[in-house]
Amino acid sequence: MPNTASTSDLEALLARVEKATGPDRELDVAIRLALFPPAGRPAWLPYTASLDACQALQEQLLPKWSWSVMHRHGESGPYAVARTARVVGDDVQGFDAVHDKAPLAWLAAILSALIARSQEHGQ
Numbered sequence: 001m002p003n004t005a006s007t008s009d010l011e012a013l014l015a016r017v018e019k020a021t022g023p024d025r026e027l028d029v030a031i032r033l034a035l036f037p038p039a040g041r042p043a044w045l046p047y048t049a050s051l052d053a054c055q056a057l058q059e060q061l062l063p064k065w066s067w068s069v070m071h072r073h074g075e076s077g078p079y080a081v082a083r084t085a086r087v088v089g090d091d092v093q094g095f096d097a098v099h100d101k102a103p104l105a106w107l108a109a110i111l112s113a114l115i116a117r118s119q120e121h122g123q
Helices: 007-019 025-035 051-061 102-122
Strands: 066-074 077-088 091-099
Touching: 007 025, 007 102, 025 051, 051 066, 051 102, 066 102, 077 102, 091 102
Parallel strands: none
Antiparallel strands: 066 077, 077 091
16 A cells, blocks of 8 residues: 655654654554555554554555564664665665664664655655
8 A cells, every 4th residue: 555645744754753762652643644545544553662563564555575673782772773675676675774662663664665665756
């Protein structure tokens, strides 16, 4: 299902995700409203709090794309690295994101991929 957001809308959502410090119901609602047309909106899911919700989002918006989420520990404490990618011919197009919270890292990677796709289509 294609998203309905413009590139600038996606960039604004990405900025909000990157600044988020944890689960945020208002951000979850903004994501749902921006990415799905009214007739095709799924039930509310806690995207900012749940890896399962992020997986459902990616499967809806980026079907057949691969993903990974890894927990790491650095000098400033634990963090998560998320990647979403697809193979195009002999090339891998991947989008990585880092955040203290794994769902937020994955959301940032998904939004980065959607931004790139939107730019490819001139939206």
